[in-house]
Amino acid sequence: MARIKRRQFMQFAGSALGAIGLSQLGLERCALRYGKALAQDTPRKLALLVGINDYPLQGELLGPVTDVELQKQLLIHRFKFHPNDIYTLTDRQATRQNILGAFDEYLFKQAREGDVVVFHFSGHGAQVQEFERMQTFLSGANIDCIDDSCQNSTLVPIDYSIDYTGAGANQVQDIMGHTLLLMRSALPTDNVTFVLDCCYSGGGKRGNVIMRSRVTDLEIRTRQAPQITPQEWEYQEQWLSYLGWGPQDFIDQIHSPQGKGIVVASAKRNQQSADYGFDGFYAGAFTYLLTQHLWQQTTPLSVRQTVPAIVRSTTRLSQHSQTPVYDPAKNEAVSQKPIYHVSPSDQPAEAVVLEHLANNRVRLWLGGLEPQSLSAFNSDAEFSLINSQGNEIGRVKQDAPRIGLTTEGQLISTKRFVSDQDILLQERIRQIPGEIKLRVGLDDTLTKEEKQIARELLQPYSYLEIHPVQAAVPLNVLMGRLAEPVQQRLTLARVPNLPALNSIGLFTPTQEPIHPGVFGKPDESIDATFKLRLFGPLKSLLVTRMLRLILNQQASKLRVRLLVNRGGSVHRGDCGSSSTTRGGDLMDETARISSTLSERGIEEIPDGDQVTITIQNNEPQDFHIGLLVIDAKAAITTLIPRPSDTRGADILRSGGSIRLGPLFAAPPYGLTELMVIVSTQSLSGPLRTLKRIIVPRINEPELPPNEFMQDLFGALDEPLRTPENGVALYPLDANQMTVLSLLYEVIPSVGTVNRDMGRCRV
Numbered sequence: 001m002a003r004i005k006r007r008q009f010m011q012f013a014g015s016a017l018g019a020i021g022l023s024q025l026g027l028e029r030c031a032l033r034y035g036k037a038l039a040q041d042t043p044r045k046l047a048l049l050v051g052i053n054d055y056p057l058q059g060e061l062l063g064p065v066t067d068v069e070l071q072k073q074l075l076i077h078r079f080k081f082h083p084n085d086i087y088t089l090t091d092r093q094a095t096r097q098n099i100l101g102a103f104d105e106y107l108f109k110q111a112r113e114g115d116v117v118v119f120h121f122s123g124h125g126a127q128v129q130e131f132e133r134m135q136t137f138l139s140g141a142n143i144d145c146i147d148d149s150c151q152n153s154t155l156v157p158i159d160y161s162i163d164y165t166g167a168g169a170n171q172v173q174d175i176m177g178h179t180l181l182l183m184r185s186a187l188p189t190d191n192v193t194f195v196l197d198c199c200y201s202g203g204g205k206r207g208n209v210i211m212r213s214r215v216t217d218l219e220i221r222t223r224q225a226p227q228i229t230p231q232e233w234e235y236q237e238q239w240l241s242y243l244g245w246g247p248q249d250f251i252d253q254i255h256s257p258q259g260k261g262i263v264v265a266s267a268k269r270n271q272q273s274a275d276y277g278f279d280g281f282y283a284g285a286f287t288y289l290l291t292q293h294l295w296q297q298t299t300p301l302s303v304r305q306t307v308p309a310i311v312r313s314t315t316r317l318s319q320h321s322q323t324p325v326y327d328p329a330k331n332e333a334v335s336q337k338p339i340y341h342v343s344p345s346d347q348p349a350e351a352v353v354l355e356h357l358a359n360n361r362v363r364l365w366l367g368g369l370e371p372q373s374l375s376a377f378n379s380d381a382e383f384s385l386i387n388s389q390g391n392e393i394g395r396v397k398q399d400a401p402r403i404g405l406t407t408e409g410q411l412i413s414t415k416r417f418v419s420d421q422d423i424l425l426q427e428r429i430r431q432i433p434g435e436i437k438l439r440v441g442l443d444d445t446l447t448k449e450e451k452q453i454a455r456e457l458l459q460p461y462s463y464l465e466i467h468p469v470q471a472a473v474p475l476n477v478l479m480g481r482l483a484e485p486v487q488q489r490l491t492l493a494r495v496p497n498l499p500a501l502n503s504i505g506l507f508t509p510t511q512e513p514i515h516p517g518v519f520g521k522p523d524e525s526i527d528a529t530f531k532l533r534l535f536g537p538l539k540s541l542l543v544t545r546m547l548r549l550i551l552n553q554q555a556s557k558l559r560v561r562l563l564v565n566r567g568g569s570v571h572r573g574d575c576g577s578s579s580t581t582r583g584g585d586l587m588d589e590t591a592r593i594s595s596t597l598s599e600r601g602i603e604e605i606p607d608g609d610q611v612t613i614t615i616q617n618n619e620p621q622d623f624h625i626g627l628l629v630i631d632a633k634a635a636i637t638t639l640i641p642r643p644s645d646t647r648g649a650d651i652l653r654s655g656g657s658i659r660l661g662p663l664f665a666a667p668p669y670g671l672t673e674l675m676v677i678v679s680t681q682s683l684s685g686p687l688r689t690l691k692r693i694i695v696p697r698i699n700e701p702e703l704p705p706n707e708f709m710q711d712l713f714g715a716l717d718e719p720l721r722t723p724e725n726g727v728a729l730y731p732l733d734a735n736q737m738t739v740l741s742l743l744y745e746v747i748p749s750v751g752t753v754n755r756d757m758g759r760c761r762v
Contacts, residue, residue, distance in 0.1 A: 045116040047086040052123035054091045062282035063275045064122035070291040077352045096157040116191045124156035125198030127225040153177045173229040182239035191341035192261025197284035199273040257330040267322035277474030279374035281404035289313040295368030296348045300338035311601030351425035360411045372548040376430035383425035427555035434728030438542040441469040443480025450526045478507040504529045515633045540634040542705045556580045556738040559618035578742040605665040606749035612661035617652045626683040632670025678738040686711040
């Protein structure tokens with residue numbers, strides 16, 4: 001196959017751009033910009049960001065356009081991309097031809113050796129057949145199919161659908177994954193990153209979460225993936241000709257462990273990517289967690305370090321639903337290069353100043369906030385405005401409601417003139433709602449009669465909100481039945497220890513069982529299951545939500561650290577650590593890689609393994625501590641202080657540590673969370689209240705879960721505030737209390753019968 005010159009390829013691409021309607025003036029401006037780029041001596045950073053919500057036939061998504069804004073703000077403010085070098089396509093703009101044309105015009109033509117190139121796609125993914133390609137282009141090659149399944153995953157543009165009844169029946173005009181390989185291989189720089197937040201297995205809604213995968217009507221009827229339009233093969237031929245690759249070269253590149261640049265995908269091949277409902281907005285679960293993580297990083301961690309941290313975060317959200325991956329996994333570049341090939345800003349941040357407004361006010365972007373703490377930033381939060389050395393040069397007080405991740409605030413206590421360069425903000429005070437509720441969704445796997453009974457059972461408890469399960473309503477937990485379609489999906493996803501078929505229990509928002517132990521028998525009524533198994537876990541889930549709302553290990557500057565050390569097994573040594581990320585000399589958890597991490601990024605501890613827990617204090621003052629364990633069944637146990645402890649046993653001395661153990665990992669099997677609260681005031685009273693909430697005393701009235709928050713902030717001498725909007729709030733200063741969390745998984749030891757019982761036992 002003859003190789004064509006770069007100039008010839010650009011002529012071809014230019015004619016293609018003309019076909020998609022770019023004006024002559026636009027082309028002239030692009031050419032001028034391209035000429036200026038060639039004249040530059042310093043490397044450029046270029047990005048093309050694509051997000052599609054409004055698919056006309058498949059059903060709309062809610063988060064991809066938000067993903068584009070998440071990535072744009074991250075690249076500008078954390079990685080110093082120039083706004084003019086970031087090109088975005090959303091919704092109706094994101095046709096097949098516009099995506100390919102923009103890639104050519106803004107990335108391929110403008111990039112040169114040493115430049116940084118980022119391509120991001122958020123939207124539906126799908127699969128297409130490759131049989132015809134196998135029979136024609138691949139004839140004579142040393143493999144039957146390009147891919148073992150003779151199918152290839154694709155990106156779905158907004159105009160993917162063509163004639164389903166005529167000659168083009170069952171054809172789609174997607175962009176194939178193998179085409180993306182050609183596109184990135186043709187770029188003149190090795191500093192390439194493709195980020196793909198889409199999937200292609202299954203489709204539709206799961207729980208109240210939409211999954212980003214297209215399944216056509218014909219695909220459902222025929223059980224076959226559609227075929228790709230011939231234009232895709234023609235487009236591939238152009239790139240192959242430019243690269244000088246024949247059929248076998250193409251196949252070798254597809255299966256090569258090497259490759260140009262890095263591809264980071266939101267889920268594994270057999271998984272789905274969640275269009276997730278956060279507090280007040282929707283986004284790709286993967287894109288938001290990736291973005292939020294990178295707002296907090298100040299060192300250029302490698303891809304091999306970054307992705308496992310995102311895996312841990314997605315596991316916390318959805319357990320088994322999706323596991324982000326990267327390719328080429330065996331390329332040494334992933335252990336050396338950061339995800340965007342450049343270093344982030346010197347200081348971590350929760351927010352950034354987008355715009356200076358009149359009267360000393362500013363518009364803010366809150367992209368660095370932990371997803372579980374979002375509802376503490378709806379009003380009156382305060383931030384420190386910092387310089388490049390991390391020193392506070394002023395403060396900003398939020399004075400407008402948060403809309404998605406955008407809000408406004410007033411500059412206060414500025415020490416000098418605030419310029420457009422002073423933009424990074426770190427959390428100082430968050431405002432915890434005085435009344436926190438658990439949003440419970442009644443899943444459609446329940447009958448109409450069962451839903452009515454559930455409403456009557458839940459109605460008396462004011463701290464439980466009851467909602468129908470629908471995509472526009474973010475929920476904390478689902479009540480439903482393990483129906484056969486759910487069981488089949490979970491079995492295919494290899495989710496272990498499923499409850500009995502047709503049993504009623506609690507699910508995550510992505511419709512995964514909380515734990516088999518909170519499910520009843522197949523023939524058990526919903527009222528019996530609620531009284532016997534669900535009421536306690538619902539209270540515990542609400543308390544867990546409260547604890548995660550005050551989780552602030554990323555924001556606090558108090559230098560404290562939580563360590564878990566395991567002994568008595570083959571894998572001795574540290575099996576987990578968590579510290580305040582701004583704690584100076586303390587190691588950040590994300591900088592550590594363990595050989596015993598599971599594919600979900602979680603440390604696995606076998607049943608019976610000995611565990612020692614250590615809490616360190618590197619501050620010049622003493623603190624009070626509380627240590628809690630939340631097991632896989634949502635049960636909460638207080639490890640420090642215990643009723644038998646002597647007075648002062650909960651005090652963590654300056655420069656000292658508290659060591660607890662030996663303990664032993666024990667069932668129930670599954671995800672377990674250690675949480676340590678470090679406070680300037682005693683926590684004994686609030687934790688006694690917590691125990692009475694979880695395990696009520698006989699013949700005493702039940703305590704509502706919000707009593708715990710009242711006692712906790714009462715101990716801090718922080719009275720409930722009621723601002724003008726009437727929403728009661730508790731202010732939480734990042735330097736007054738620190739809450740750390742460490743997630744791990746208790747698994748059966750070798751030869752152990754998998755019984756239903758990860759709490760630590762003394």
